[in-house]
Amino acid sequence: MSTFELLHTDSRSAARRGCLKTAHGEVETPAFMPVGTAGAVKGITPQQLRETGAGIVLANTYHLLLRPGVDVVEGLGGLHKFMAWDGPILTDSGGYQVFSLSQLTKIDDDGVEFASHIDGAKVYLDAETATGIQNRLGADIIMCLDECAAFGAGEAQLKTAAERTVRWAKRCKEAHANPDQSLFAIVQGGTEKALRAYCAGELVKLDFDGYAIGGLSVGEGHDNMLKTVTHTTQLLPEDKPRYLMGVGMPGDIIAAVRAGIDMFDCVLPTRNGRNAFAFTENGPLRLRNNAHIGASEPIEAGCDCYCCTNFSRGAVRHFFNSGEMLGAILLSVHNLRFYQRLMAKIRQALETNEFSDWADKQLKMIIDY
Amino acid sequence: MSTFELLHTDSRSAARRGCLKTAHGEVETPAFMPVGTAGAVKGITPQQLRETGAGIVLANTYHLLLRPGVDVVEGLGGLHKFMAWDGPILTDSGGYQVFSLSQLTKIDDDGVEFASHIDGAKVYLDAETATGIQNRLGADIIMCLDECAAFGAGEAQLKTAAERTVRWAKRCKEAHANPDQSLFAIVQGGTEKALRAYCAGELVKLDFDGYAIGGLSVGEGHDNMLKTVTHTTQLLPEDKPRYLMGVGMPGDIIAAVRAGIDMFDCVLPTRNGRNAFAFTENGPLRLRNNAHIGASEPIEAGCDCYCCTNFSRGAVRHFFNSGEMLGAILLSVHNLRFYQRLMAKIRQALETNEFSDWADKQLKMIIDY
Numbered sequence: 088m089s090t091f092e093l094l095h096t097d098s099r100s101a102a103r104r105g106c107l108k109t110a111h112g113e114v115e116t117p118a119f120m121p122v123g124t125a126g127a128v129k130g131i132t133p134q135q136l137r138e139t140g141a142g143i144v145l146a147n148t149y150h151l152l153l154r155p156g157v158d159v160v161e162g163l164g165g166l167h168k169f170m171a172w173d174g175p176i177l178t179d180s181g182g183y184q185v186f187s188l189s190q191l192t193k194i195d196d197d198g199v200e201f202a203s204h205i206d207g208a209k210v211y212l213d214a215e216t217a218t219g220i221q222n223r224l225g226a227d228i229i230m231c232l233d234e235c236a237a238f239g240a241g242e243a244q245l246k247t248a249a250e251r252t253v254r255w256a257k258r259c260k261e262a263h264a265n266p267d268q269s270l271f272a273i274v275q276g277g278t279e280k281a282l283r284a285y286c287a288g289e290l291v292k293l294d295f296d297g298y299a300i301g302g303l304s305v306g307e308g309h310d311n312m313l314k315t316v317t318h319t320t321q322l323l324p325e326d327k328p329r330y331l332m333g334v335g336m337p338g339d340i341i342a343a344v345r346a347g348i349d350m351f352d353c354v355l356p357t358r359n360g361r362n363a364f365a366f367t368e369n370g371p372l373r374l375r376n377n378a379h380i381g382a383s384e385p386i387e388a389g390c391d392c393y394c395c396t397n398f399s400r401g402a403v404r405h406f407f408n409s410g411e412m413l414g415a416i417l418l419s420v421h422n423l424r425f426y427q428r429l430m431a432k433i434r435q436a437l438e439t440n441e442f443s444d445w446a447d448k449q450l451k452m453i454i455d456y
Numbered sequence: 457m458s459t460f461e462l463l464h465t466d467s468r469s470a471a472r473r474g475c476l477k478t479a480h481g482e483v484e485t486p487a488f489m490p491v492g493t494a495g496a497v498k499g500i501t502p503q504q505l506r507e508t509g510a511g512i513v514l515a516n517t518y519h520l521l522l523r524p525g526v527d528v529v530e531g532l533g534g535l536h537k538f539m540a541w542d543g544p545i546l547t548d549s550g551g552y553q554v555f556s557l558s559q560l561t562k563i564d565d566d567g568v569e570f571a572s573h574i575d576g577a578k579v580y581l582d583a584e585t586a587t588g589i590q591n592r593l594g595a596d597i598i599m600c601l602d603e604c605a606a607f608g609a610g611e612a613q614l615k616t617a618a619e620r621t622v623r624w625a626k627r628c629k630e631a632h633a634n635p636d637q638s639l640f641a642i643v644q645g646g647t648e649k650a651l652r653a654y655c656a657g658e659l660v661k662l663d664f665d666g667y668a669i670g671g672l673s674v675g676e677g678h679d680n681m682l683k684t685v686t687h688t689t690q691l692l693p694e695d696k697p698r699y700l701m702g703v704g705m706p707g708d709i710i711a712a713v714r715a716g717i718d719m720f721d722c723v724l725p726t727r728n729g730r731n732a733f734a735f736t737e738n739g740p741l742r743l744r745n746n747a748h749i750g751a752s753e754p755i756e757a758g759c760d761c762y763c764c765t766n767f768s769r770g771a772v773r774h775f776f777n778s779g780e781m782l783g784a785i786l787l788s789v790h791n792l793r794f795y796q797r798l799m800a801k802i803r804q805a806l807e808t809n810e811f812s813d814w815a816d817k818q819l820k821m822i823i824d825y
Contacts, residue, residue: 127782155774162750163770171766397540401532405524413496
């Protein structure tokens with residue numbers, strides 16, 4: 088099982104510097120987890136991912152369950168071997184994708200039946216199956232099945248989802264059968280403070296290895312997200328890691344670290360990379376822009392990634408413009424490295440007690456992303 | 457300028473072991489050149505390409521001329537810097553693509569006008585411009601502009617093309633203005649022995665740094681290709697490198713080495729890789745096949761490439777099946793490494809005087825590709 092060591096808490100904010108120790112290595116927190124949806128971080132190899140400085144990667148149970156199926160992954164030696172990633176892995180429960188990607192055919196307190204977004208096949212998921220599947224996939228950290236209400240859901244719907252999430256978490260904990268894996272619970276409740284307090288309180292009573300905040304970054308906006316995160320982290324135990332799911336833009340991450348979050352995941356570095364959008368300290372670059380045709384400078388001056396140390400903006404633009412896969416590969420590498428450098432700067436600022444000032448300055452600079 | 461050192465000629469065939477020395481490094485021959493059409497070998501980074509053992513890479517003048525244009529490549533420091541490849545590069549003249557990809561609008565002894573396959577823009581290419589463009593791109597080896605008659609062309613058309621190729625080669629040599637680059641001429645003449653003899657004879661009189669055989673692997677089949685190569689290599693000087701353009705399958709390469717060829721290029725390793733087709737010593741593997749769903753073995757047992765040392769067939773199949781770029785990346789890496797291992801085996805067999813027996817055995821085994 089993973090253990091979390093809280094190394095230092097910022098004197099002027101709720102930000103924390105920690106270390107998550109798993110059977111597949113240690114993760115320095117605050118940490119950003121690149122997303123390997125179907126067992127691959129899109130566009131790059133695990134070797135290139137390692138070179139970006141990533142310490143832990145996320146994979147989606149929903150996608151792996153539908154394709155290639157748990158039997159196949161397990162038969163091929165489990166998720167680490169299947170993905171050729173020997174570092175820590177976290178799998179989500181599939182809940183978020185069931186509610187966002189698939190067509191629901193039945194949902195009640197028992198579980199959820201849905202039609203695969205790939206071929207329409209009916210699939211049933213409940214607390215026990217979601218846990219059992221993750222036990223068999225073999226990630227270092229697994230997540231409880233939760234119900235993620237859509238943005239804009241009314242209070243009653245949010246309440247039902249939060250209550251169901253608590254009941255399912257209890258059942259997940261009981262079903263959890265692989266002591267090598269840590270089990271995290273997910274706090275739901277939309278932007279309703281009382282619901283978040285109820286959900287967090289009930290889950291903390293059940294004593295999980297870590298706590299995630301779900302149901303955010305779904306349309307509520309930066310300020311509402313941050314208010315909810317600030318409110319919710321205060322309800323979570325200090326000695327357990329806190330994971331803000333699906334967040335986000337660099338400014339979101341810095342603000343959420345200040346509110347006490349330790350772990351993040353997001354598809355933005357790779358999705359934007361494939362769409363010729365580069366993150367830089369000086370703001371976004373859109374590489375399809377004609378302005379870059381003859382530009383000899385790297386994507387980001389001072390960046391130590393493979394793209395920036397070898398290619399001009401003009402070359403990267405050309406690869407996108409010519410439909411060469413290399414454009415998407417290079418910007419995925421750069422953006423992932425950008426995110427890891429951001430996390431390293433956050434950790435460094437925490438270690439030298441300069442985090443609050445640094446964060447203020449950064450948030451002013453990058454608010455226009 | 458590059459120099460060619462002939463190290464050893466096989467006692468029982470025309471096969472040769474040599475070394476091509478360029479300003480950007482030495483190339484052991486027989487050598488296979490991966491194709492970086494638009495300045496990128498499709499699907500992989502130059503670093504991954506280097507790891508496959510590639511010593512020299514080919515880029516297409518036609519593609520770079522249309523996009524991003526010579527001014528851009530030159531302005532960004534030349535082709536080596538643009539591609540982030542500090543090893544040897546060969547550029548073709550654009551002739552082959554003009555005749556195969558674009559719509560010709562005018563051709564005569566002066567040159568050729570064509571409509572770009574990208575946007576229909578009219579482009580004019582003649583011996584002087586094709587040479588000047590390659591001088592500016594800055595590859596280590598550049599090619600004379602040739603006319604490549606389509607497969608099935610009649611004798612008169614082949615003769616016109618061969619004669620024009622000779623006249624253009626003479627003009628290319630006169631126009632060639634970068635002494636750091638070697639200039640190779642291209643022998644045309646279809647499968648007509650007399651035309652090949654005429655063309656080779658005239659070009660040899662002009663004394664080029666190397667000689668290519670063009671106009672093959674366009675539909676004539678293995679036997680006709682090999683007959684023409686065997687006939688033509690005998691007409692070329694021993695002390696200059698011989699390059700068979702656009703060839704080919706592993707069996708074609710082994711047979712052509714036996715006929716005296718030193719250099720090859722072909723898109724098959726990467727094109728087939730992107731289409732889930734893997735080359736192996738035991739024949740082709742089609743990774744979309746259901747048979748591979750749960751297969752734990754690597755693509756090719758004993759292969760030292762990144763794909764084979766890290767991933768199961770089942771995982772590679774899954775990446776293709778899920779539309780993950782990683783499938784194409786991994787099989788491109790494997791196929792390119794397969795080709796480089798093939799060339800290394802050829803060179804080794806030549807060094808130990810076992811080439812003829814080895815080649816006989818290989819050709820029997822792999823004829824079914």
